Amino acid sequence: MKKVLIVEDESLVAHHLKLILVGAGYRVSGIAESVISALSIIEEQRPDLVLLDIHLKGELNGIDLARKLTESNIAFVYLTANFQGTLLEEAKSTMPFGFIVKPFREADLLTTLDVAFYRLQNSLEAGRQQEMELSQKLKDLKNSGGNVIQRLLKVAHHLQAHIPFDYLNLIIRGSEGTYRSCIGFLRIGFDEYQVLGNQEFLKITGIATEKLISASELLPIVKKAKFFNADDFDQLCNQNSLSRTIADTYDFESALLFPVLPGNPEIIRYEFYNRKGNTYSQLHVTLLSRLINTLGNLLETDKYISTVDELSQSSNDIPLPVRIKDRIDDFDGIVGQSSSMLSVLDQIAIVSPLNTSVLVLGESGTGKERVAKSIHALSTRKNKPLIVVNCASLPANLVESELFGHEKGSYTGATDRRIGKFEQANGGTIFLDEIGELTIDLQVKLLRVLQEQEIERIGGKGPIKIDVRIIAATNRDLELEMEEGRFRLDLYYRLYVFPIEIPSLRERTDDIPALTEHFITYYSKKYNKPIAGVLPEVLEQMLDYPWPGNVRELEHFIERSILMSKGPVITEAKLQKNATNKGKPNHYSDERTKTIEENERDYIVNVLKKCNGRIRGPGGAAEIMGLPPTTLHSKMKKLGIR
Numbered sequence: 001m002k003k004v005l006i007v008e009d010e011s012l013v014a015h016h017l018k019l020i021l022v023g024a025g026y027r028v029s030g031i032a033e034s035v036i037s038a039l040s041i042i043e044e045q046r047p048d049l050v051l052l053d054i055h056l057k058g059e060l061n062g063i064d065l066a067r068k069l070t071e072s073n074i075a076f077v078y079l080t081a082n083f084q085g086t087l088l089e090e091a092k093s094t095m096p097f098g099f100i101v102k103p104f105r106e107a108d109l110l111t112t113l114d115v116a117f118y119r120l121q122n123s124l125e126a127g128r129q130q131e132m133e134l135s136q137k138l139k140d141l142k143n144s145g146g147n148v149i150q151r152l153l154k155v156a157h158h159l160q161a162h163i164p165f166d167y168l169n170l171i172i173r174g175s176e177g178t179y180r181s182c183i184g185f186l187r188i189g190f191d192e193y194q195v196l197g198n199q200e201f202l203k204i205t206g207i208a209t210e211k212l213i214s215a216s217e218l219l220p221i222v223k224k225a226k227f228f229n230a231d232d233f234d235q236l237c238n239q240n241s242l243s244r245t246i247a248d249t250y251d252f253e254s255a256l257l258f259p260v261l262p263g264n265p266e267i268i269r270y271e272f273y274n275r276k277g278n279t280y281s282q283l284h285v286t287l288l289s290r291l292i293n294t295l296g297n298l299l300e301t302d303k304y305i306s307t308v309d310e311l312s313q314s315s316n317d318i319p320l321p322v323r324i325k326d327r328i329d330d331f332d333g334i335v336g337q338s339s340s341m342l343s344v345l346d347q348i349a350i351v352s353p354l355n356t357s358v359l360v361l362g363e364s365g366t367g368k369e370r371v372a373k374s375i376h377a378l379s380t381r382k383n384k385p386l387i388v389v390n391c392a393s394l395p396a397n398l399v400e401s402e403l404f405g406h407e408k409g410s411y412t413g414a415t416d417r418r419i420g421k422f423e424q425a426n427g428g429t430i431f432l433d434e435i436g437e438l439t440i441d442l443q444v445k446l447l448r449v450l451q452e453q454e455i456e457r458i459g460g461k462g463p464i465k466i467d468v469r470i471i472a473a474t475n476r477d478l479e480l481e482m483e484e485g486r487f488r489l490d491l492y493y494r495l496y497v498f499p500i501e502i503p504s505l506r507e508r509t510d511d512i513p514a515l516t517e518h519f520i521t522y523y524s525k526k527y528n529k530p531i532a533g534v535l536p537e538v539l540e541q542m543l544d545y546p547w548p549g550n551v552r553e554l555e556h557f558i559e560r561s562i563l564m565s566k567g568p569v570i571t572e573a574k575l576q577k578n579a580t581n582k583g584k585p586n587h588y589s590d591e592r593t594k595t596i597e598e599n600e601r602d603y604i605v606n607v608l609k610k611c612n613g614r615i616r617g618p619g620g621a622a623e624i625m626g627l628p629p630t631t632l633h634s635k636m637k638k639l640g641i642r
C-alpha cells in the first residue's frame with residue numbers, strides 16, 4: 001500500500017484529505033501541521049510521497065520542507081490556495097511531482113496523485129537503470145587497457161551525461177599523501193575534450209607557476225560533497241583562488257566538489273564546473289555518493305603519476321583535443337557544440353535506450369523533429385517504423401481516424417478500413433509534433449494510449465494492444481495552456497516524464513558558424529555551386545541577428561544566399577532589419593522610445609565592450625555594474641547577449 005504523509009495546517013482540510021486518500025486505497029502515514037513535525041514523522045516512517053501545503057504554521061514553509069525532501073529523494077506534491085508570481089517560480093525550482101490548487105475536486109486530487117506515482121515509478125526505474133549502467137561502465141574501466149589519461153577521459157565522458165559539466169578538474173594525491181597536482185578536462189564537443197595538466201593550465205590561464213603552487217598549497221580541504229550555485233559560487237571563488245582562476249578563464253557559474261574517501265590512494269576529489277548557474281542539486285551528490293568506491297579506485301598509483309608528469313612536460317602550447325570513441329556517434333546530423341546544445345545531446349543519449357515518453361520543447365525551427373528522429377535512431381526500436389504526425393496540419397474531423405484508424409462503414413465516407421498512425425508505428429516510435437493543437441477529446445484518448453498501451457479504431461470491436469513509444473513536441477507554453485484549460489494536466493504530467501528543452505538559436509550563437517558551414521556544404525552540393533564560406537562581416541551580422549525563425553531561418557538564409565551568390569563566397573547578409581531578439585517581428589518604427597529591456601541591453605553591451613567582454617574579476621563588467629557575476633550572466637542570457 002502506498003504511504004502518503006499530509007502536511008497541512010488547516011485541520012479540516014487535512015482530515016478531508018485523509019478521508020479521500022484512505023477511501024482511494026492509500027495509507028496515510030500521518031498529518032503534520034509544521035515542517036518540524038513533518039520531519040519527525042518522516043524520520044520514523046519514510047512515506048512514499050508527501051502532500052504538502054506551502055503556507056504552514058511556524059517559521060519554515062512548505063518550500064523549505066520541499067528542499068529537504070529533494071535532498072532525501074522523497075517525492076512530493078504541492079497543495080495550495082495561492083500560487084502567484086515568485087512563489088510559483090520558487091516552488092517549481094524544487095522539482096515537485098505535481099501541483100494541486102485549493103479548492104480542489106476529489107477527482108483532480110486523485111488524478112494528480114496517480115500521475116505523481118506514475119512519474120515517480122518511471123523516474124525511479126529510469127534512474128536505477130542509468131545508475132547500474134554507469135556503475136558497470138566505471139567498474140569495467142579499471143581493467144580496461146590504454147594509458148591513464150585515456151582512462152580518466154573515459155571516466156569524464158561516462159559521468160558527463162549524469163553530472164553535466166563543462167570542465168572536470170581532478171585533484172590528485174602526491175606520494176606523501178598530500179595534494180600534488182590537478183588534471184582538467186575541458187569539454188569542447190560531444191565526446192571531445194582538451195586535457196589540461198599543470199603546464200597546460202599555466203599556459204591557458206596565464207598565471208605564474210608560483211601563484212599556482214601557492215593556490216595549490218592553500219587549496220581548501222573539502223570534507224563533504226557540496227554544490228555551489230549563484231551566490232554560493234561567488235563565495236567559493238572568493239575563498240578558493242584555484243576555483244576562481246578556473247571560473248574566470250572559462251566563465252563558469254556553478255560547481256560541485258566531490259571528495260572521494262580519505263583512504264583513497266590516488267584521487268582526492270572531483271570538481272565539476274558549469275557555465276550555467278543552478279546546475280547542481282542534491283540528486284547529483286546522491287548519485288556520486290553511491291559510486292564513491294568506484295570513483296576513488298580507478299587507477300594504479302605509480303603508473304598514473306608518471307603518466308601525468310610525462311603528459312605535462314611534453315605538451316604543446318594549447319593541448320590538442322582528444323576524442324573518445326563511444327558507441328554513440330550518430331545524432332542524425334544535429335550540428336551544435338555550444339554548451340547548451342551539448343546538454344541536449346547528453347539528454348538524447350540518456351533517454352534513447354529507455355522506453356519512456358519524451359516531450360521535446362522549443363521554439364519553432366529549433367530542431368525538435370531532428371531530436372525526435374535521433375532518439376528513435378539511437379533506440380532499440382531503430383529497425384521499426386518512426387511515424388511522424390503533425391497534429392496541427394490534420395483536418396479536425398479526420399484527426400481521430402488518422403491517429404487511431406477506422407473500420408469500413410464506421411462513418412459516412414469510411415469506404416475502406418484504415419490503419420491509423422499508432423498501429424503503423426507498432427513496435428517503433430510515433431512522433432506527435434505540435435501536441436498542443438490536439439483537442440481535449442483527443443487528449444483523453446491519447447492519455448489512454450499512454451496508460452493502457454491500447455487503441456480503439458473508430459467503429460472497431462474493441463481495444464487493440466500496441467507497443468509504441470511516444471515522443472511529443474510543442475512550441476507552445478503547455479503550462480499556460482493547462483492553466484487556461486486547453487491542455488489536460490494528467491496528460492501533461494504523463495508526457496513530462498522526460499522533457500528536453502532545445503534552446504533558441506539566439507541563446508546559442510556559438511553554434512552559428514558550424515551550422516553555417518554545415519548548410520553551405522549541403523546546399524552548394526545540392527545546387528552545384530562551389531561556395532567556400534561567408535565574409536567575416538557577414539558572419540558578424542549573422543551573430544548579431546536574433547533569428548526569430550531559429551535554425552530553419554538560418555538554413556533558408558544560406559540556401560537563398562547560395563542561389564543568389566555570384567562569387568565563391570557569400571558577401572551579403574539580407575537579414576530582416578527589425579527582427580527583435582524575442583523571436584517576434586517588431587512592428588514599431590526605429591524612432592520609437594526604447595523599452596527598459598532594450599536600454600538595459602544597450603547598457604550591458606557598452607560596459608562589456610569597455611571590459612573587452614570580461615565578466616568576472618577586478619575591472620570586469622560585473623564589478624563595474626556592482627552585480628554578482630552570476631546575476632550578470634543570467635541577465636545577459638535573458639537579453640540574448642553573447
Ligand SMILES: Nc1ncnc2c1ncn2[C@@H]1O[C@H](COP(=O)(O)OP(=O)(O)OP(=O)(O)O)[C@@H](O)[C@H]1O
Binds near residue numbers: 363370518555
Ligand atoms: N542542430 C541542427 N543541426 C542541423 N540542422 C538542424 C538543426 N536544428 C534544426 N535543423 C534543421 O532546421 C530545420 C528545422 O528543424 P525541425 O523541423 O527539426 O524544427 P522544429 O523545431 O521541429 O520546427 P517546428 O516547431 O516548426 O516543427 C530542418 O531542416 C532541420 O534539419
